[in-house]
Amino acid sequence: MAQLSDDCFAFGGPLMSVEDAVAIIAARVTAVQELETVDLKNADGRVLAAAIAAPQPLPPFTNSAVDGYAVRSSDLSGDREQAFTVGGRIQAGAAAQAPVKAGEAIRIFTGAPMPEGADTVFMQEDVRLDEAGRVVLPPGLKAGANVRPAGEDIAAGALALQAGQRLRPQHIALAAAFGLTQIEVRRRIRVGVCSTGNEVVSPGRPRAAAQLFDSNRFMLMAMLRRLGCEVGDLGILADDRAALASALKNGAGGHDLILTSGGVSTGEEDHVKAAVESVGRLVLWRMAIKPGRPVAMGIIDGTPLIGLPGNPVASFVTFVHVVRPTVLALAGALQETPAPLPVRAAFAYRKKTGRREYVRVSLRKAADGALEAEKFPREGAGLLSSLVETDGLVELGEDITQVEPGARVGFLGYASLMS
Structure with a gap:
């Protein structure tokens, strides 16, 4: 389990800004240490455990960027058309059979390796063939045109992927381009989610006239799964201080984070604060944010707890600005702050x-x-x-x-x- 000391969130005083809240989280939450090796096809959304340096250059060989004709730039006049004998043909995936000769052009296709000596490619739509079968090249093309040098994308040994990177399809494509089949990642963090209050009931259960179907729990679980978490559904905890405290303590033992919804304000029936204080430590974190000011941060046996407001929009907004950075920190992921x-x-x-x-x-x-x-x-x-x-x-x-x-x-x- 990811562990926190009992005093790491001991901050009181005036309303806390969003930036201060995120800074405290990033500085004090310790990431999970357990690692896993996963197949590349299952790596999407996982957090990279260690940086990856390029084991080879990309591209690994110099190749043509277009379909056309490869020549030596030293053979070009620069100010007039020239006719070159076509001395060979190289398809993508095939190796050049011989170096290009002086005054010779090699028919080449996109991705095919450049023949030895050639350093420039004319696009096929810019040339024509004469009656003798020679290719006529226009003037004005610069040396090196339409060629992708080895290592143009990434040089061998260069940093390719950072530790803490949340892997997305483009990162997986890069790892595949290096020939990797497996990748080491941090294990997924485990988050237990519950709603509190006698006024909510799970969908599918009988609903009394004064009750609402619980929506927050399902919204929060869906948002956590989008962040790559393993989510435990702790259900709905009734407004009973002792039972609530017992359930939260039990949940803390099997999760890296406990997330609650409702019961964190100062009303007589808001029991989360007292329940957590009876089995751990809680500092009510009043954030200078609307909607969502009542947010609770606590620790039970070293496991962090975040109590979100019961109103769904407030719960959504505070999840984005408090829970999301906490999850990223626990997962060992680089913090990603969306830019407005x-x-x-x-x-x-x-x-x-x-x-x-x-x-x-x-x-x-x-x-x-x-x-x-x-x-x-x-x-x-x-x-x-x-x-x-x-x-x-x-x-x-x-x-x-x-x-x-x-x-x-x-x-x-x-x-x-x-x-």
């Missing part, structure tokens, strides 16, 4: 200074071709439709107090926040 896309606001908005706010918006293309962000028409951190019917969030920093139509704002698409 500058767009034009098509709405007016006012906010308090000193806190970061995230506004749910849809993107549209204006008449002048610019991208505009249109605010969801209703407020409320409990509106699941506001996540379904929008494209992402506009991020408004702590110093911003109002937005007017036409202002430039930063847009974060949901795809970038959940990958």
Whole structure:
């Protein structure tokens, strides 16, 4: 299990900024140490355990970038057409049989190795054949044109993939290009997820008139799986302090992180804080963020616990900004902070200074071709439709107090926040 000391999150005082929260996580969470070797075809989404240096240059040999004719640049006049005898033919995957001779051109195809002595390729659409079967080459082509030198992409021994890289299809393609069939990765982190409260019931169960079907747990489990986690479903924990404490302690023993939803505010029936304090240590982490200020950070037997708000939009936003960087740190992955896309606001908005706010918006293309962000028409951190019917969030920093139509704002698409 990934372990934390009991005082590593002991921070109180005023509301904490998003940046400070992420910095504390990155500095104090220890990554899982267990490693696994996986086949390359199963490596997508895994975290690379150690850096990979290029075992060979890419490309491994000098080759033609086009279909055409390979020649020696020293044979070219530079200011007039020239006719060359076609001295051979090299297909991709075949080796050159002999060096190119003076005044000779070799018919060559994309990816085929350059014959010894040749350093320039004329594209087939730029040449013509005369009545004698010679290839007529136009003037003006620079030496080295249309040739891919060995190591042009990556030199042998150069850093190709960094330790901590979350492997995506392009990284797997690079490893395959080196001839690798297996790759060493960190094991997946194990996250236990539960919802709390007597007011929620699992889908498929009978629902009382005053109850809601639990949506947060399923949203959070889906988001965790997108981050490559092994997810344990701890179900719904009732509003009973002793039972809640026992369930969280049991869950901590088999997971690297416990994630709860609901019960982290200061109401009489919000029992997560007291339950965790009875079996571990908890510091209520009040973040300067809207939606989602009540976020709890705790430790039970060395296992971190994050308690998210019960409202689904607040739970979503705080997952993105607190849970996601925690998961990456536990997994030993490089931190990936999505960069906001500058767009034009098509709405007016006012906010308090000193806190970061995230506004749910849809993107549209204006008449002048610019991208505009249109605010969801209703407020409320409990509106699941506001996540379904929008494209992402506009991020408004702590110093911003109002937005007017036409202002430039930063847009974060949901795809970038959940990958």
